[in-house]
Amino acid sequence: xxxxxxSGGGLVQAGDSLRLSCAASGRTFSNxxxxxxRQAPGKEREFVARISRSGGTTRVADSVKGRVTISRDNxxxxxxLQMNSLKPEDTAVYYCAASSRGVPGxxxxxxYWGQGTQVTVSS
Numbered sequence: 001x002x003x004x005x006x007s008g009g010g011l012v013q014a015g016d017s018l019r020l021s022c023a024a025s026g027r028t029f030s031n032x033x034x035x036x037x038r039q040a041p042g043k044e045r046e047f048v049a050r051i052s053r054s055g056g057t058t059r060v061a062d063s064v065k066g067r068v069t070i071s072r073d074n075x076x077x078x079x080x081l082q083m084n085s086l087k088p089e090d091t092a093v094y095y096c097a098a099s100s101r102g103v104p105g106x107x108x109x110x111x112y113w114g115q116g117t118q119v120t121v122s123s
Contacts, residue, residue, distance in 0.1 A: 002026035002077075002112050004034075004096040009117030012086055020081040020117060022096030029077040030054070033099045035110060036070060036081045038092035038119075045095070045107060051079060053102070064090070086121045093118050 002024040012018055022034065035050035049060045049070040058070050064083070072079040079096060094117050097110035104110055 002029055002032055002098045004098055004112060004114035006094060006096045006114045006117040009094060009119045011120045011122065014087055014121055014123050016086050016121070017082070017084045018086060018119060020083070020094055020096075020119070022079045022081075022114060024077050024079070024096075024098060024112075026077070029098075030074040031100065032112075033101060033104050034070075034072060034079040035097045035099065035104060036079075037095045037097060037107065038090075039095070039116075040089075040092040043092075047107070048094070049081060050099075050104060083119075086119075088121045088123045091119060091121050 004022050004024045006022050008020040036048040037045050039045040051058045051070045055072045067085045069082040096114040098112040099110045101109050
């Protein structure tokens with residue numbers, strides 16, 4: 001079992017960069033694929049990126065491809081989301097989640113969720 005805790009959100013201007021961190025408690029962090037999701041006001045939660053247990057495989061949503069990188073450090077039980085060239089439409093609460101599946105697909109494939117961190121991008 002792991003408990004993700006996100007940090008690093010804030011208010012930035014369009015074009016800025018931001019790195020989100022997700023620290024997960026528990027000794028079995030490397031047993032979980034990790035994902036980042038976001039939810040804007042009035043919209044459904046959407047997938048942003050995911051990374052495999054070892055960190056060797058990643059997938060990024062088309063909407064952020066080229067601007068977002070996901071990485072993890074299993075020694076630190078932490079997964080990161082580097083976001084560059086931020087746009088106002090990136091404004092959302094960003095959630096980190098852990099999945100016991102090797103290749104999680106849908107949101108329902110994730111077992112543990114953090115409380116989220118707010119990212120606001122001003123124009």
